[in-house]
Amino acid sequence: MKREExxxxxxxxxxxxxxxxxxxxxxxxIIFRKNDENYNRLGISISKKVGKSVVRHRLKRLYSEAFYxxxxxxxxxxxxxxxxxKGAAVLKFADVLKELTGLFKKGKILP
RNA sequence: UGAGUAAACCGGGCAGUCGCGAGGGCUUUAUGCCUUCGAGGAAAGUCCGAGCUUCGAAGGGCAGGGUGCUGGGUAACACCCAGUGGGGGCGACCUUAAGGAAAGUGCCACAGAAACAAACCGCCCGGCACUCAACUGAAGCUUUUAUCACGAAUAAAGGGUACGCAGUCUUUAAGUAUCAUUGAAACUUAUAUGAUAAAGCUUCAGUUGAGUGCCGGGUAAGGAUGCAACGGUGCGGUAAGAGCGCACCAGCAGCCGGGAGACCGGCUGGCUAGGUAAACCCCACCCGAAGCAAGACUGAAUAGGGGGGAAAUGAAGUUGCCCGCUGAGUCCCCCGGGUAUGAGUCGCUGGAGAUAUCAGGCAACUGACAUCUAAGAUAGAUGGCUGCCGCUCCUUUUUGGGAGAUACAGAACUCGGCUUACAGGUUUGCUCAUAAU
RNA sequence: GGGCCCAUAGCUCAAUUGGUUAGAGCUACCGGCUCAUAACCGGUCGGUUCUAGGUUCGAGUCCUAGUGGGCCCA
Numbered sequence: 001m002k003r004e005e006x007x008x009x010x011x012x013x014x015x016x017x018x019x020x021x022x023x024x025x026x027x028x029x030i031i032f033r034k035n036d037e038n039y040n041r042l043g044i045s046i047s048k049k050v051g052k053s054v055v056r057h058r059l060k061r062l063y064s065e066a067f068y069x070x071x072x073x074x075x076x077x078x079x080x081x082x083x084x085x086k087g088a089a090v091l092k093f094a095d096v097l098k099e100l101t102g103l104f105k106k107g108k109i110l111p
Numbered sequence: 112u113g114a115g116u117a118a119a120c121c122g123g124g125c126a127g128u129c130g131c132g133a134g135g136g137c138u139u140u141a142u143g144c145c146u147u148c149g150a151g152g153a154a155a156g157u158c159c160g161a162g163c164u165u166c167g168a169a170g171g172g173c174a175g176g177g178u179g180c181u182g183g184g185u186a187a188c189a190c191c192c193a194g195u196g197g198g199g200g201c202g203a204c205c206u207u208a209a210g211g212a213a214a215g216u217g218c219c220a221c222a223g224a225a226a227c228a229a230a231c232c233g234c235c236c237g238g239c240a241c242u243c244a245a246c247u248g249a250a251g252c253u254u255u256u257a258u259c260a261c262g263a264a265u266a267a268a269g270g271g272u273a274c275g276c277a278g279u280c281u282u283u284a285a286g287u288a289u290c291a292u293u294g295a296a297a298c299u300u301a302u303a304u305g306a307u308a309a310a311g312c313u314u315c316a317g318u319u320g321a322g323u324g325c326c327g328g329g330u331a332a333g334g335a336u337g338c339a340a341c342g343g344u345g346c347g348g349u350a351a352g353a354g355c356g357c358a359c360c361a362g363c364a365g366c367c368g369g370g371a372g373a374c375c376g377g378c379u380g381g382c383u384a385g386g387u388a389a390a391c392c393c394c395a396c397c398c399g400a401a402g403c404a405a406g407a408c409u410g411a412a413u414a415g416g417g418g419g420g421a422a423a424u425g426a427a428g429u430u431g432c433c434c435g436c437u438g439a440g441u442c443c444c445c446c447g448g449g450u451a452u453g454a455g456u457c458g459c460u461g462g463a464g465a466u467a468u469c470a471g472g473c474a475a476c477u478g479a480c481a482u483c484u485a486a487g488a489u490a491g492a493u494g495g496c497u498g499c500c501g502c503u504c505c506u507u508u509u510u511g512g513g514a515g516a517u518a519c520a521g522a523a524c525u526c527g528g529c530u531u532a533c534a535g536g537u538u539u540g541c542u543c544a545u546a547a548u
Numbered sequence: 549g550g551g552c553c554c555a556u557a558g559c560u561c562a563a564u565u566g567g568u569u570a571g572a573g574c575u576a577c578c579g580g581c582u583c584a585u586a587a588c589c590g591g592u593c594g595g596u597u598c599u600a601g602g603u604u605c606g607a608g609u610c611c612u613a614g615u616g617g618g619c620c621c622a
């Protein structure tokens with residue numbers, strides 16, 4: 001994933017949080033908002049309540065990989081933040097992929 | 112073979128495919144392609160020690176903090192190695208905050224006579240007073256006994272007796288009392304006085320012993336307690352006791368010998384000094400402070416202005432305080448004006464570096480030489496899927512099936528340590544027990 | 549990354565320089581009062597003092613290591 005396809009600054013996150021729409025699943029929340037670009041940008045937020053360092057890093061990689069696999073099918077022009085909820089430590093990659101697919105369909109990002 | 116002890120190490124492997132970060136190269140400079148590398152023994156906790164950086168100095172003192180057996184290693188350390196003492200284990204071995212309590216202060220609850228300084232109870236000696244007991248002597252008394260003397264009060268006869276005798280026996284008479292018509296039976300004694308002896312009692316004196324109280328002295332053996340009681344046990348010794356003397360043990364001081372030292376061994380001496388310093392403290396040594404969000408650079412910006420006040424009799428800074436140092440680019444208020452993507456680059460990985468050999472050293476470690484270069488992100492890379500094997504668990508149809516992010520855990524300036532977490536496995540040295548040869 | 553603080557009953561807090569059985573208020577439960585509820589009155593229960601080890605005769609308190617929570621910085 002290129003550096004431009006990630007949300008990197010605090011003001012970018014704040015914009016999405018303030019104006020974005022959200023969809024919720026059992027272990028994951030997404031918040032998304034239209035941007036002015038012709039590509040999607042991703043931010044991932046995992047709080048310390050989810051687990052320790054190893055758990056959080058692993059979850060982030062799983063989300064990132066799942067987003068990569070879904071990327072080509074998605075509508076373009078969105079800033080998306082993925083937030084892990086408390087029980088997310090038990091997830092495997094297949095579960096993550098399933099959950100994200102469902103969420104994106106709910107948000108009409110995925111046709 | 113079993114049990115144990117110490118140390119070192121591994122901590123999934125191979126292959127394919129899709130991705131991620133960094134370096135290098137090629138290219139149409141937009142991207143793309145090729146190639147190399149890419150988490151740990153603890154990366155963790157942040158408990159110590161350093162490097163490095165900054166602080167108009169980092170100078171002195173106080174305060175504060177740390178370390179604490181000895182010698183070595185190291186850049187340094189609270190780490191490591193080798194030893195000493197104490198404790199544990201049959202042993203290999205393990206463990207130990209281990210300076211000073213004869214510099215001072217504090218504390219030692221409850222209990223206990225008493226918690227370190229003597230006293231109390233007790234034991235012993237002496238004096239005084241009182242009480243009791245025994246013995247001796249003197250005086251007095253008599254409720255008692257024996258003997259003698261005296262001796263009132265009925266006779267006779269006989270037996271008996273050496274002779275007598277009222278009092279030893281028989282008979283008769285008389286008297287008294289009871290019952291009573293006669294009569295019968297029974298009794299006939301005792302006391303006082305004097306002497307001697309014995310015994311007892313009272314008083315006084317003396318001696319001895321015991322007890323009580325008071326006073327003076329000796330002693331610290333014993334005193335139910337307590338974690339702990341002016342060294343422990345035993346024998347002698349003493350008025351009672353006591354290191355007062357002796358033996359053994361523990362401790363102290365001095366001397367001699369060994370060792371680099373902690374310390375060890377021996378001899379001699381005088382006999383004693385409770386515990387607690389992870390209580391204050393004393394002694395020796397060490398420590399300037401803050402930390403890569405340090406800090407430097409580029410770009411942009413807080414601007415640049417005006418007025419008033421404080422201040423060279425010292426603003427502000429400098430470690431908590433004082434001294435000392437620097438010395439105006441200081442502080443406060445008002446007016447008006449301006450600004451918002453808190454960015455990027457460096458620090459940032461070649462370093463007290465890794466591996467092997469040789470040499471020195473018991474070892475930690477050090478030196479020489481050779482080879483190698485081994486993550487560097489910044490919303491933060493190291494991941495997903497598939498196949499085979501290995502491991503663990505479950506199931507059981509046992510050449511099977513299923514589950515498992517496969518233990519603990521994820522670099523953030525870098526090193527040296529410590530501590531904590533860790534499925535399972537490998538290797539080596541040593542000890543003990545048993546068996547066989 | 550770095551610096552610092554806290555932990556005692558279900559909750560909020562005490563506990564002198566280490567001392568004998570860790571207290572108080574609220575809560576909960578039981579009883580009383582009331583036609584009933586609240587308020588009020590009386591009583592009872594409730595603690596491995598975050599965990600482990602050590603110093604000490606004795607630890608909530610002192611020391612060491614860990615666990616959990618919270619705060620600060622440009």
